[in-house]
Amino acid sequence: MHLKKKLSSGHVILLGSLILLCSFTFLKSSFENIILKADPLSTQRDTLIKPGNDFWNYANGGWFRKNPIPPSESSNGIYLTVGDSINHILHIICDDCAANPGAKGTVKQKIGDFYASAMDTISREKEGIKSLDKELKVIENMKSTRDILSECAHLHTLGCPTLFTFYISRDDKMSSKYAAFVQQGGIGLPDRDYYLNNDARTVKIRTAYFEHMINMFKLSGDDDAKARTEANSVLALETDLASISRKMEDLRDPYKNYNKLPIEKFNNLTPTINWKEMFTLMGLPKVDTVITGQPEFLSGMDKSLRDPDNNWKPYFKWQLLDRFAEFMGKEFELEDFHFNHTVMTGSKIQRPRWKRMVDLTESMLGEIVGQEYVAHYVPADAKERLTTMGKNILAVYAEHLKSLDWMSDDTKKKALHKLDGVTMKMGYPDKWRDHSALIINRTSLAGNIMNIGSWHYQYMIARYGKPVDRAEWVMTPETYNAYYEPTNNEIVIPACNLIVPGFGMGQPDDATLYGVVGGSTMGHEITHGFDDEGSQYDEKGNLNNWWTSSDSSKFNERSRKLAEQFNKYTVLDSMHIRGYACLGENIADLGGVIMGYEAFKKTDQWKKQIKINGLTPDQRYFLAYAYSWMQQKRNESLAKQIMSDVHAPAQFRVNGPLSNITAFYTAFNVKPGDKMYREVKDRVKIW
Ligand SMILES: [Zn+2]
Incomplete structure (x- = not known):
């Protein structure tokens, strides 16, 4: 799945911009120069900055100066504004459902009871770690x-x-066809590099992680000495798993991460694990073929399993404590906050x-909450409006493809065929998943979380063998984000993207509409079908090469140039962007901004x-694109992004692509x- 941005725990959406929208006043002073009141594109700039030096800061710097990052946040900007606004709507939904849950099993009952259990701190304190008693006992009794x-x-x-991803x-x-996948996984920190790098920043985080584990083991009832030994065991095991895991860059080659094996051969990778038995224990006795991206990870993991020095009990116990910490009482929650927020992202309080519990309700019951959101807050013509825009972008894309000067007619024909096959899913699903088997009650938050985890698991495995x-x-309508799925050749744009300033409600500025929704969202997602990964899939979503070899080399050469450009951007002290890890996103940004334009x-x-407020259409378009990336992050959060995210920080998602677009040079x-x-010769043009 290729996202516009990485999903964060607090999914974002907007109505704040709806408020912004309402405040737009469209005054026509003359045909040539329209005056808009409350126009973010003209008023949020920092005009002391030269646009050609740092366009992202020029476009948004005035807003950044007036809006420092709040102590409770790791970032500030359009995503937080949108997030707060959607959180406000979801709060109304949660409160309303909690007060009037209605009949058992209904959407309202599930939302209402979940939210009530999340807000009930008295029951949560009383229950504490008891919710894990049964599991912890099993772990304590593990012998073989x-x-x-x-x-x-x-x-x-x-x-x-635990241990691997399935x-x-x-x-x-x-x-x-659906297939069973077993991939590398099993580590607690966001990426393998946290265990293996030895720079000061990483060492500090690793030390804090170690202390965090000790504190959590102590909260679970262990004395200091035992907690320390347990934390040592976990760190050693996770470091083993990290050392056999592939780097972010190496996970991006779809062919190198595709090994389909009959179960007998798959068993050979792991002499200790009989996968027929393992899958039976996991509820899937009929699996006969497995796809793994990283066979060397499985062999290495098996070696760890055979090592008699390894103590697996603390590792399993840690998996549970880490997963459920937030739901087991104040002390656990604060310890979890300290490490996962203050240390990892820099937020202070x-x-x-x-607010947190509304976010939690959304992240746990997203599609259920989405049904209420769509019923009461999404305009009736949302799908239609998004579809019209999507069709416009697709039509422009086709024209643009035909005129590419570096691609042969043969490959162009195939690319157009693929473009023709793009499915557009707009707004919200036509049918909702059936959640009737999911039981939610008011008595235990941790119990609800476990029920939801197992519901999702059962839903997932029930698909095996079905059409x-x-x-x-796989995204909810209230999520301010979008994605492209290569195996389905589809773009998916949730309804709340409509509420970006510039779209609907009489807002007259097409530059904002095309910069934000057209370029940075739809154009971006469509281009994922043609980035270094997506372009290896055909119109039906199969990994299947449709390029002539000469066009493929030209594409790779252009991509390499773009990756090298981004490698040169320094984000934080010595941390620079990982151009090859972020390549797909950067190709998508570059293509997106051109197609929107x-x-x-x-x-x-x-x-x-x-002109509007003295700005030419081109100036407004590029300002609007920069506005869609108005986001400032704390250093801790930026560092985490470089270490574990295939998306470059916002500043470079603006300055990077624009530095390759000649119309931008002219406009500013x-x-x-x-x-x-x-230099013109150094500007990269792919799509
Ligand atoms: Zn993306």
């Missing part, structure tokens, strides 16, 4: 490798994956409880060169000597 594997399987079924998804080379559900969504050029506003008079300036 068989016991370890049996508990590992069981934790997977609770939505607490899922059922579409087979990359036969996208009409917790958000108010209701692929191409109508499925081409589509904008078809509007009256552009054709008649109507960018000249040699300006920091963003590149």
